Amino acid sequence: xxxxxxxxxxxxxxxxxxxxxxxxxxxxxxxxxxxxxxxxxxxxxxxxxxxxxxxxxxxxxxxxxxxxxxxxxxxxxxxxxxxxxxxxxxxxxxxxxxxxxxxxxxxxxxxxxxxxxxxxxxxxxxxxxxxxxxxxxxxxxxxxxxxxxxxxxxxxxxxxxxxxxxxxxxxxxxxxxxxxxxxxxxxxxxxxxxxxxxxxxxxxxxxxxxxxxxxxxxxxxxxxxxxxxxxxxxxxxxxxxxxxxxxxxxxxxxxxxxxxxxxxxxxxxxxxxxxxxxxxxxxxxxxxxxxxxxxxxxxxxxxxxxxxxxxxxxxxxxxxxxxxxxxxxxxxxxxxxxxxxxxxxxxxxxxxxxxxxxxxxxxxxxxxxxxxxxxxxxxxxxxxxxxxxxxxxxxxxxxxxxxxxxxxxxxxxxxxxxxxxxxxxxxxxxxxxxxxxxxxxxxxxxxxxxxxxxxxxxxxxxxxxxxxxxxxxxxxxxxxxxxxxxxxxxxxxxxxxxxxxxxxxxxxxxxxxxxxxxxxxxxxxxxxxxxxxxxxxxxxxxxxxxxxxxxxxxxxxxxxxxxxxxxxxxxxxxxxxxxxxxxxxxxxxxxxxxxxxxxxxxxxxxxxxxxxxxxxxxxxxxxxxxxxxxxxxxxxxxxxxxxxxxxxxxxxxxxxxxxxxxxxxxxxxxxxxxxxxxxxxxxxxxxxxxxxxxxxxxxxxxxxxxxxxxxxxxxxxxxxxxxxxxxxxxxxxxx
Amino acid sequence: xxxxxxxxxxxxxxxxxxxxxxxxxxxxxxxxxxxxxxxxxxxxxxxxxxxxxxxxxxxxxxxxxxxxxxxxxxxxxxxxxxxxxxxxxxxxxxxxxxxxxxxxxxxxxxxxxxxxxxxxxxxxxxxxxxxxxxxxxxxxxxxxxxxxxxxxxxxxxxxxxxxxxxxx
Numbered sequence: 001x002x003x004x005x006x007x008x009x010x011x012x013x014x015x016x017x018x019x020x021x022x023x024x025x026x027x028x029x030x031x032x033x034x035x036x037x038x039x040x041x042x043x044x045x046x047x048x049x050x051x052x053x054x055x056x057x058x059x060x061x062x063x064x065x066x067x068x069x070x071x072x073x074x075x076x077x078x079x080x081x082x083x084x085x086x087x088x089x090x091x092x093x094x095x096x097x098x099x100x101x102x103x104x105x106x107x108x109x110x111x112x113x114x115x116x117x118x119x120x121x122x123x124x125x126x127x128x129x130x131x132x133x134x135x136x137x138x139x140x141x142x143x144x145x146x147x148x149x150x151x152x153x154x155x156x157x158x159x160x161x162x163x164x165x166x167x168x169x170x171x172x173x174x175x176x177x178x179x180x181x182x183x184x185x186x187x188x189x190x191x192x193x194x195x196x197x198x199x200x201x202x203x204x205x206x207x208x209x210x211x212x213x214x215x216x217x218x219x220x221x222x223x224x225x226x227x228x229x230x231x232x233x234x235x236x237x238x239x240x241x242x243x244x245x246x247x248x249x250x251x252x253x254x255x256x257x258x259x260x261x262x263x264x265x266x267x268x269x270x271x272x273x274x275x276x277x278x279x280x281x282x283x284x285x286x287x288x289x290x291x292x293x294x295x296x297x298x299x300x301x302x303x304x305x306x307x308x309x310x311x312x313x314x315x316x317x318x319x320x321x322x323x324x325x326x327x328x329x330x331x332x333x334x335x336x337x338x339x340x341x342x343x344x345x346x347x348x349x350x351x352x353x354x355x356x357x358x359x360x361x362x363x364x365x366x367x368x369x370x371x372x373x374x375x376x377x378x379x380x381x382x383x384x385x386x387x388x389x390x391x392x393x394x395x396x397x398x399x400x401x402x403x404x405x406x407x408x409x410x411x412x413x414x415x416x417x418x419x420x421x422x423x424x425x426x427x428x429x430x431x432x433x434x435x436x437x438x439x440x441x442x443x444x445x446x447x448x449x450x451x452x453x454x455x456x457x458x459x460x461x462x463x464x465x466x467x468x469x470x471x472x473x474x475x476x477x478x479x480x481x482x483x484x485x486x487x488x489x490x491x492x493x494x495x496x497x498x499x500x501x502x503x504x505x506x507x508x509x510x511x512x513x514x515x516x517x518x519x520x521x522x523x524x525x526x527x528x529x530x531x532x533x534x535x536x537x538x539x540x541x542x543x544x545x546x547x548x549x550x551x552x553x554x555x556x557x558x559x560x561x562x563x564x565x566x567x568x569x570x571x572x573x574x575x576x577x578x579x580x581x582x583x584x585x586x587x588x589x590x591x592x593x594x595x596x597x598x599x600x601x602x603x604x605x606x607x608x609x610x611x612x613x614x615x616x617x618x619x620x621x622x623x624x625x626x627x628x629x630x631x632x633x634x635x636x637x638x639x640x641x642x643x644x645x646x647x648x649x650x651x652x653x654x655x656x657x658x659x660x661x662x663x664x665x666x667x668x669x670x671x672x673x674x675x676x677x678x679x680x681x682x683x684x685x686x687x688x689x690x691x692x693x694x695x696x697x698x699x700x701x702x703x704x705x706x707x708x709x710x711x712x713x714x715x716x717x718x719x720x721x722x723x724x725x726x727x728x729x730x731x732x733x734x735x
Numbered sequence: 736x737x738x739x740x741x742x743x744x745x746x747x748x749x750x751x752x753x754x755x756x757x758x759x760x761x762x763x764x765x766x767x768x769x770x771x772x773x774x775x776x777x778x779x780x781x782x783x784x785x786x787x788x789x790x791x792x793x794x795x796x797x798x799x800x801x802x803x804x805x806x807x808x809x810x811x812x813x814x815x816x817x818x819x820x821x822x823x824x825x826x827x828x829x830x831x832x833x834x835x836x837x838x839x840x841x842x843x844x845x846x847x848x849x850x851x852x853x854x855x856x857x858x859x860x861x862x863x864x865x866x867x868x869x870x871x872x873x874x875x876x877x878x879x880x881x882x883x884x885x886x887x888x889x890x891x892x893x894x895x896x897x898x899x900x901x902x903x
Contacts, residue, residue, distance in 0.1 A: 055757065055771065100893035142756045144775045211760045213769040213787050214794045670869075674876035681880040686887070699895060721877065725869045 001047050005039050012036075012081055015088030026169065027084065035079025041072035046151065055141070057218070058209050062227040068151055069128070070238035073158035077166040115163040117175050117183055124161035125190050127153050132194055134205055141208045161187070165242055178250045181243050188239035195235065198228030276504035277342075277445060278495065287505070293348060293492065300351035304406055310653075311403025320652055323399035325645045327406075333639025335436070336632045343445040343505070344436045347426070347489035352413040356425060359418025369424040375535035379434040380542050386431055387546050388582040391553045392575055423474035426489055433489070438543050439628045440485035441621070442511045442683065447488055447495070447503065448479065454502040455480035463494040463503060464525075470496030478525035479503055484513025486527055486536075511625045511683045515690035520621045521614075530621060537617040541590035544627030548719060549585035551634045553578070555726035594620060597708040605696060605705030615695055619709045622688035626713055629680025630720045633673040637728065641665055673724050681717045685710060755785060759844075759859040765791045766800075768844055768857045771827070779837055779866040785827040786817050786844055801847035802828040806840065814845065837865040 012035055019027040044050060045067035053060035086094055086102075101107055113119060130136055131150050140150040165180055167173055175183075197205075204210040204220045214220065278284040286292055303326060311323030318324025338345040359365070395401050416425040426433045449455050463479045466472035471493040473479070479494050495503045514520060520530035530536050552558045562581065566574045598616030601607070607615060692706035693699075755773030762768075769787040784804055788797040802817040815830050822829035834840055839860050846855040870877065 055755070097890070100890050104893050142775055144755075144773070147775075208757065212757060213760060213767060213789055670873065671876055674873055675879075678876060678879045682883050685880070685884060689887075699891065717880070 002043070005043055008085075009036060009039055011088035012079065012084045013088070015084030015086065018087050019084055027080065031079045034075050035081055035084075038072045038075030038077075038079060041067045041075060042155075045072060055208075056212050056214075058206065058220075058223050058227040059230055062230050065154060066230065066235060066238075068154045069124075069158040070235060073155065074162045074166060074238075074242075077159065077162050077168050080169045082168055083170070111171070112174065114160060115171060115174070117164045117180065120157075120160040120164060121183055121187065124157045124187065127157035128190065128194065134207070137206050138208060141206070165246075177246060181246050181250070184239045184243040184246070188236050188243075191235045191239065192232060195228045195232030199225050199232065200228075273450070275507040276450065277507075278504045287492065288495065290496065294353075296349040297351055297353050300349050301354050304351045304410075308403045308406050310649075311399040311401075311406070314399060315652070316399055318397045318399060319645060320648055321399035322649055322653075323402040323406075324396065325642075325649050327402060328396040329638055329642040329645050332635045336439075336628075336635045337639075339436065339439050339443050339628070340632050341444070343443040343447075343485055344440040344488060344490045347433055347436050348491065350433075350489070352409060352425070352430070355410045355414040356417040356423075359414035359416070362414075363418035365418055365421050367420050369420045369422070369428060373428055375428070375533070376434060376539040377535045378428055379431055380535065380539040382429070382431040383434060383539070383542050383546065384582070384586050387550055387586060388579060390550070391582060392578045422476070423489070427475050427487060434539055435543060437486050437488070438540055438624060439631065440488065441513045442625045442628045443485055444508055444510050445505050446485055446508045446513070447490060447492070448482060448506050450502050450504050450506070452480065454500050458500060458502075460499065462497045462499055466493070466497055467499070469499070472497055473526070476526035481523070481525035483517065483522050483524035486513070486524070486530065510679075511687060514621055514624065514683075514687040519687065519690060519694065520618055521691075521694055531614050531618040534613075534617060537620040540620050540624055540627075541594065542586055543631075544623045544716075545586050545590045547627045547630040547634065548716065548723070549582060551630060551720070551723045551728075552585075553581065554729045555723055556729070557726055559729065593712060597712050600708040601705050604707060605692070605701050607695065607705070611695070615691075615705075618691045618695070619688060619706075622691050622709060623684050623713060623716065625683035625687065626677075626680040626716055626720075629676045630723075633676045633720075633724060637665075637669070637673065637724075640669060670724070674721065677717060677720055677724070681713060684713045688713065755783065758861050759857070761857055761859075762791055763846065763855045763857045766797060766846065766848065766855065767791050767794070768846065768855075770844060770859060772861060776864050777834065777861060778864045779834055781831050781833055782861075782863070783829055783831050784817065784842075784861075785822055785824070785829040787827055788846060788848070796826045797848060798826070799849070800828070803845040803847075804830050804832060805843040805845055806832055808835070834861075834863045837863050839863075 013032070016027055016032050016035075020029075020032075045064045050060050050064045050067075054064055086098070089098070131140065131153065136150075140147045163171070164173065164175065165184065201224065202221075204224055206224075209223060210220050212220070214223075218226075276284075278287055307323045307326050310321050314321045314323070318328075335346045389395060393401060395405070412429065413425050416429055417423070460467075461478070462469075462472065464472040464476065473494050474491070475487045475489065477488060477494075479498070482488070490505075509516070523529050527533075527536075553562075562574060562577050566577050569577075571577070594616055597619070598612060601619065602609075602612045602615065688706050688709045689702070692702035692709075695705060696702050755771040756775035756777075757769060758772045758777075759768065759770040767789040769789070771785040771787070773783045773785070786802050786804075788800050788802065789795065790797055798819070803814045804817055805812050805814045807813070815832065817828035817830035819825050819828060821831070832842075839862050842859050842861060844857040844859065846857070848855070866872075
């Protein structure tokens with residue numbers, strides 16, 4: 001409630017300050033004060049001690065209702081909130097998002113019908129009489145849901161009731177002003193009748209108050225009389241004072257009729273510079289420090305060494321070992337949150353840079369990476385292998401194996417980058433890197449040029465060639481022609497190398513690389529068109545379906561089914577069943593689904609054979625936001641539940657005492673997980689739609705083209721929701 | 736006036752009210768005990784029980800009593816203290832109690848107060864409803880993408896429509 005009120009206030013204040021500059025006589029400080037006072041009244045009604053006494057005293061409950069009906073709505077409407085709220089929105093949202101709705105004639109007609117006095121008066125009267133009937137009043141008192149419905153009903157009916165009285169600009173009056181005098185007077189008569197019923201009743205009308213504890217020595221009947229009096233006197237004043245003002249206006253002559261003003265877009269302002277993380281004070285300066293990256297790499301390297309040492313020599317109990325806790329609970333959770341909030345920050349802090357650099361010094365890295373391996377196939381295969389091994393060998397529960405994986409990673413990085421030129425390990429081998437490259441397509445930050453004009457006049461291309469100030473991009477991403485975060489390690493070498501200081505970490509709409517400026521059909525330096533690369537599409541499918549299978553393997557019903565299947569087949573080990581699940585879930589199912597959806601899409605959209613494969617690959621990337629949202633929901637769940645898992649490990653290592661372990665999941669967490677999935681689905685559907693529009697110009701045909709992919713995305717979403725609703729195995733933590 | 740101010744300030748200690756439905760209101764001389772339960776109606780899971788203790792003669796809230804709730808779980812009575820700290824409305828003593836399954840649960844309020852040497856025991860019963868299916872509990876969140884989908888379809892359709900003539 002407080003968040004909603006704060007948002008409403010912020011939106012209004014932002015819009016009001018813009019409109020006040022353009023039209024100070026209409027958007028006055030008094031209107032602003034009225035609006036804020038209205039929100040204040042709403043706050044007092046719903047989130048103050050008044051509500052606390054609602055269960056004890058009818059008079060408190062009545063005061064609360066009066067605030068909701070007679071104080072907050074007129075004050076809010078006196079603030080003329082329509083235009084300020086709209087102008088408070090970002091310009092693009094207003095123009096492109098709400099614009100078509102605001103221009104829609106049918107919606108305006110509905111608005112005029114809803115605010116017509118012939119409808120608003122009965123609506124308000126019915127709402128008040130209905131909810132004061134003892135049966136329904138009791139229903140609201142005994143159910144928080146119905147209580148909320150009652151309050152919402154009062155508030156929105158009152159907004160409609162007061163609309164024609166205050167005549168919110170720029171709506172037009174639908175009745176002569178003098179007609180609103182009887183409108184208010186008759187409303188007061190209803191109010192008076194209800195009040196009199198409460199005041200003069202000889203018994204307690206609402207049973208709950210007859211039984212409620214009496215505070216302050218006031219009897220239930222006296223309480224009811226006071227409540228009736230509150231409703232009668234201040235309530236009547238709230239109706240009669242505006243009626244009196246209207247009468248005076250009618251006697252003083254015709255009122256100035258406001259002109260209907262169409263909502264015009266704001267005058268074009270000079271283009272603002274996009275938000276750039278490197279220009280944020282302090283943070284930008286720290287990020288640009290030459291030794292910042294090596295420093296955070298050293299920290300992660302030290303942690304990796306600690307994991308290896310503890311994994312080999314510590315107790316082989318995962319919750320008591322750094323190798324059981326740091327990688328599987330903390331690192332994964334923080335990595336996906338960093339991707340969600342920023343970008344590929346893990347690669348920026350990659351601990352494997354140190355062995356890579358060591359390898360280059362030792363072996364001088366002269367060879368070129370083999371041509372047949374210059375793709376993502378190897379990395380995609382390693383990812384499948386990793387997902388399978390994680391489950392098949394319970395890697396999370398084996399500190400020893402975890403330590404070996406880290407050592408294997410160090411050795412591979414050292415050998416590959418010691419032997420081959422460039423960042424071959426990052427680009428073609430590292431599965432963790434591929435996870436980050438692909439999911440960073442959804443991230444809100446991107447390393448890119450600040451001004452294309454500056455790059456157009458540059459002929460040294462230091463951002464890729466390098467200079468004395470820094471390396472060029474090792475992954476061959478030429479900044480002026482780079483699109484999205486794919487293959488970008490956020491190393492900031494281009495930032496250091498650019499002599500024009502023209503590379504920043506810019507803000508982007510989430511997943512913009514999937515739908516803006518040609519999306520995955522647009523060529524990007526060092527990558528080419530993602531839609532032309534089956535290896536990249538395969539990587540996307542592995543990671544999207546990997547999210548589902550990885551999470552599914554931890555939930556109770558799936559684990560039970562795997563055990564049952566193992567028993568039915570008569571196997572001693574679960575390895576074959578696990579292998580079957582992972583190979584079919586991450587390899588065969590995506591291939592089959594891609595084939596079916598691609599064929600159905602091409603058939604429905606009448607796309608010719610030669611374009612089918614590329615189109616299917618384009619659509620494959622549209623599912624990336626959905627897969628990423630499941631990774632975030634899953635890993636952050638483990639992070640939040642196992643937040644204190646480090647304590648017993650530190651206790652063992654440092655010898656200090658550890659507070660009692662608890663693993664309580666906050667009540668709001670499932671809702672947040674669902675919101676993450678919702679966002680992923682919405683972004684995926686939008687990216688799929690934009691992909692379809694790129695393929696065919698006609699909207700109807702694009703709709704047919706996208707339909708199979710929409711069905712697939714919704715089925716994926718349903719499966720993900722089902723998984724999140726199941727009890728999930730907690731791994732590597734003390735419970 | 737001072738009493739009203741005291742009550743207001745006591746309840747103002749937190750911004751939000753305890754709320755909930757009244758499940759017991761019973762004289763227990765020399766006191767009157769009232770028990771509220773939230774959420775309303777209480778369901779399987781954690782439920783907040785809030786207890787108001789009043790002086791039976793003056794109806795003044797008693798704020799210095801020791802209050803416990805006794806619930807029988809799996810045949811074993813369990814006592815948990817109810818305190819002002821856990822209550823949002825500081826006139827109440829509150830405690831969170833887990834109810835594992837639906838049905839009628841028996842409980843007792845145990846009151847240790849200065850006015851009586853022996854603890855006062857007030858038995859009660861609370862009807863716990865079953866947990867609604869998660870799909871119902873989170874229906875709003877599950878519907879959200881589909882609401883967006885419908886709005887987006889409408890948006891795209893409207894963008895394809897010819898623009899309205901300017902209003903006169």
